[in-house]
Amino acid sequence: MTDTALAPAASALDDRPLPVQARLAAAWASFMFFYVYVDYLHLYRPGALEEILAGRVFEFEANQTFATTSLALVGIPALMVALSAALPARANRMLNLAVATLYVPVSVFNLAGESWLAFYGLGVVVEVALLVFVLRWAWSWPRSSSAGVAAP
Known part of the structure; x- marks a missing residue:
């Protein structure tokens, strides 16, 4: 008998797809953390x-208006983490499509008037990429087949 005959058979890793809700919640959590870190690391810019x-x-x-607006801009992605996991599919899909679409220009706005283009450019690229994931997953949400109707 050879050594390979005694070794356990190599098994494939279990690679089940995550539910759409989990993917969306993960993307919003990633977006939110990155969004906050861009604002935090901005504090290291001279001046x-x-x-x-x-x-x-x-x-x-x-002022208070600026602080409240900034809090809302971070609060919406924070809410999207929970809402993506909790809402029914139809409302979930529509809300994710709407909010991600609105956040693309919000993210791009961070480039306006900035001298640190590499820093903010990377921030915008990562934020927009995460929003594209949200849009893709929400847009291509799997449909269930109706009861009694044969699937093709």
């Missing part, structure tokens, strides 16, 4: 802290 201490963030006055 950023001085601008904030002077009451300016980017081109905006650092």
Whole structure:
């Protein structure tokens, strides 16, 4: 008997596809973390802290309106993590398509007037790629066959 005959047969790894809801929730969680880290790492840009201490963030006055808007922009992807896992398929699909479509220009807006194009460019590319995953998975949501109707 050879050594290979004694070795257990190599088995294929189980590679079941994730449900669409899990994929969407994971993409939104990734988007949210990356979105927050781009804003956090922005603080390392020379002059950023001085601008904030002077009451300016980017081109905006650092006030309650700015802070509330910023919180909403991060809060929506945070909600999408939970909603993607909890909503029924039809509402889930429509909401993901709508919100991801609206967030593409929000992400691209981060390039406006910035001098750190490599940093913000990478941020936009990753954010938009994650949104494309959301759009693709929501758009191609599998349909179930109706009861009593034979599938082709």
